[in-house]
Amino acid sequence: MPGEPVLDARGLIKDYRRTRAVDGIDVVVGAGERVALLGPNGAGKTTTLLMILGVVQPDQGSISICGIDLARDRSRAAECVGFAAGYLPLTERMRVRECLRLYGQLYGLADPGPRIDEGLERFRISHLADAMGTELSSGQRTLIGIVRSTLHRPRLLVLDEPTASLDPDVALRVRTGLVEIAANEGTALLMTSHDMTDVEHVCERVLFLSAGRIVADGTPASIAAAYGHGNLEGVFLHLADDRSSTASQQSDHP
């Protein structure tokens, strides 16, 4: 793992009533590292991300971001993190530039103007600066969301399904932009995706989650090889199949 960890989450456990969503996982991400958190629906990916973002409190375990204990000082830890998700809306009743200015200031930038211009330019969407959020397509909103989450040059960028429902052209722009951000600014990426193309292009390390546990940790190629498949999609289907078989056996033998 390159450099000191920007994210050091240990022994995370989260129960929702009688369901264990996350079952004692460690997620450690080094500076500039690009990590994917994969797994079928209900594997615990989003819960893990929400715990790392400080929005959901783990029942057990500790999370340290840039050496700051999240439970003790969420605000300071959050200054090191950016978050974008395909399902997140843009803040309503604001123009794109106003919205980006708001979030830049929330992250402590007294004058976010130059960073806004730079971010919009990176994703070739400068022409959208004066548009209202409601006038944008879902792809454009996703791109603006990524610009918003990187204005403060976070040490860790967390992405939940960043290319969900995007056309191939916009998805490519997202992938290229993310790799560029990680390379130029040393930002570590932690992302979930159901698109294995995204993962293979962007991430150098993969954590596979199943039923709240990490079942594989390695490079995309090494994991595919370990499971006897040519690519990550095969591994994904293999694990999803295992999980449904286990669930079926459990329902047969209560």
Next chain:
Amino acid sequence: MTVAAELSQRGRSWLRIRAIARRHAYVLARSPHRLFDVTLWPLVDVVLFGSLAAFVGTTSATGTEKVSGYLLAGIVLWHVIYQSQIAMSTGFLEETWTRNLLNMMVTPVREVEYVAGVAMFGMIKLVMGVGVMVIGALAFFSFHVWSLGFGLIPIAVTLLIVGWAISLFVIGLVLRFGTGAEALAWGVMFVLLPLSGVFYPTAALPTVMQPLALALPTTHAFSALRGLVDHHGLNWSQVTIAGAGSVAMMVLAAWFLVRMLTTFRKRGYITRYT
């Protein structure tokens, strides 16, 4: 380290508070229907209660001036609670209505900074709403609220604190029970209005309700207000009870909000808003 380190901790905090206040200014400016809360409805209340005072005053021994004082001063000061409460509650509810809560919660904004930012812009709405009423009362009924003197200030401050405390309770309930609880943002005011004796002494309430009314800080604030209307000067004992009660209410509301926020994080209720 990120660029946020360029500003001091206090500087970042102030920047965030102003950013939140400005965000809500955009909401008001770009939602014309929201302007009704601070322009039309306050004016409607002035016309309603001013006209009522004019009618009752001509047929009662109390006289128009005194009835106008009770009703118009009462409704203007009532709007201090109403505007401060609604501004804060709807400020937060705006985040839930527009599914923006997660966007806000992942930022470094502390809860106290968020509340301060919404309250800061809420003060502007309060000044607008109450300003419209003061002008309306003067223009339509020749009633000058400021003729009651500086005693209005401690009374208004007490009512402002009560308004904020109620909004913190409402926000706590919405965090815990979801947006269904938002009806309380408006409903609670309809309960508080008659019980607080905004337009009459609590002796006019049904006997069974009087102990409950006396437990409310707002009752003592409006009692002090009637003292001003009656030219008896400011009743400091009533203001002190109202002030202490409103501070106690605020402390309780803040404690409740923190508890509800902890529950919100423990149970992962954010998924209701994504």
